Amino acid sequence: MDDRIPSWSRKKYNLGDLVKVKRQLRELGLHTVCESARCPNIGECFKKPTATFMILGDVCTRRCRFCAVTKGGPAPVDAGEPGRLAVAVEKLGLKHVVITSVTRDDLPDGGAGQFAAVIRVLREQFPTLIIEVLTPDFGGDEESLRLVITAGPHIFNHNLETVPRLYRTVRPQAVYERSLRVLRAAKDMDCRVSTKSGLMAGLGETESEVLAVMEDLRAVGCDLLTIGQYLRPMKENIEVSEYVRPEVFERYAEAGRKMGFIFVASAPFVRSSYNAEEVFAGINANA
Numbered sequence: 001m002d003d004r005i006p007s008w009s010r011k012k013y014n015l016g017d018l019v020k021v022k023r024q025l026r027e028l029g030l031h032t033v034c035e036s037a038r039c040p041n042i043g044e045c046f047k048k049p050t051a052t053f054m055i056l057g058d059v060c061t062r063r064c065r066f067c068a069v070t071k072g073g074p075a076p077v078d079a080g081e082p083g084r085l086a087v088a089v090e091k092l093g094l095k096h097v098v099i100t101s102v103t104r105d106d107l108p109d110g111g112a113g114q115f116a117a118v119i120r121v122l123r124e125q126f127p128t129l130i131i132e133v134l135t136p137d138f139g140g141d142e143e144s145l146r147l148v149i150t151a152g153p154h155i156f157n158h159n160l161e162t163v164p165r166l167y168r169t170v171r172p173q174a175v176y177e178r179s180l181r182v183l184r185a186a187k188d189m190d191c192r193v194s195t196k197s198g199l200m201a202g203l204g205e206t207e208s209e210v211l212a213v214m215e216d217l218r219a220v221g222c223d224l225l226t227i228g229q230y231l232r233p234m235k236e237n238i239e240v241s242e243y244v245r246p247e248v249f250e251r252y253a254e255a256g257r258k259m260g261f262i263f264v265a266s267a268p269f270v271r272s273s274y275n276a277e278e279v280f281a282g283i284n285a286n287a
């Protein structure tokens with residue numbers, strides 16, 4: 001454990017809380033980004049229980065330097081995945097589900113068809129379930145994006161992750177403007193869908209760069225924002241440049257509210273789908 005990590009960025013959890021959910025997930029042949037990304041909140045979330053399901057396998061075609069997900073040649077798309085995911089929602093008694101995936105640049109639709117299939121199965125079987133998708137950029141392909149949006153998620157989430165100056169070092173295969181276009185297009189395709197994005201702090205960005213990204217997100221109609229502290233999942237990943245102080249996260253939250261975001265979750269342990277249910281409740285509370 002990096003002894004530079006300040007108290008506000010340390011979290012302990014009881015491994016026992018994970019066992020039951022992990023066993024259920026393995027029995028169903030499902031992956032979670034919680035496990036693949038080594039999320040510090042896993043103990044808390046699996047205890048609820050809640051989890052962020054990762055479809056389209058656990059091998060990514062991209063090499064983001066902050067990410068612990070395995071990189072390489074992915075497996076073929078699994079047609080049984082939507083059905084098994086529905087069983088997991090039933091077993092865990094979820095009211096809000098988050099579906100994410102690795103990036104599949106190897107597929108013509110970037111995996112959008114599988115997202116749509118999952119959304120449709122869940123909408124059919126659980127009419128009151130809140131469905132949030134956290135997707136890749138589908139290479140900026142609007143027809144792929146349309147497949148996902150027309151399937152009817154309640155929240156469309158696509159992370160910018162960091163500020164444009166750091167893209168080359170942090171997420172070299174992503175394009176800042178392309179990711180903004182994806183969020184804009186999602187809102188244009190269906191204005192009832194809440195759009196959401198997320199940033200990591202502590203990678204070397206300045207406060208004014210983060211505020212500029214927040215302005216860009218508001219300019220494309222983004223409703224919800226998460227900002228959390230980057231923690232290095234493995235020693236192969238990029239180093240933490242700074243453990244950002246809690247008061248800086250509070251300043252971002254305050255600024256975000258003034259910019260018109262419906263809800264901003266900003267604190268060291270905030271992650272894209274951390275407390276997703278509460279974030280969505282924030283919408284209704286503000287409606």
Ligand code: SF4
Nearest residue numbers: 060062064067102103
């Ligand atoms: S695209 Fe997503 S899953 Fe793939 S390496 Fe980047 S962050 Fe990780």
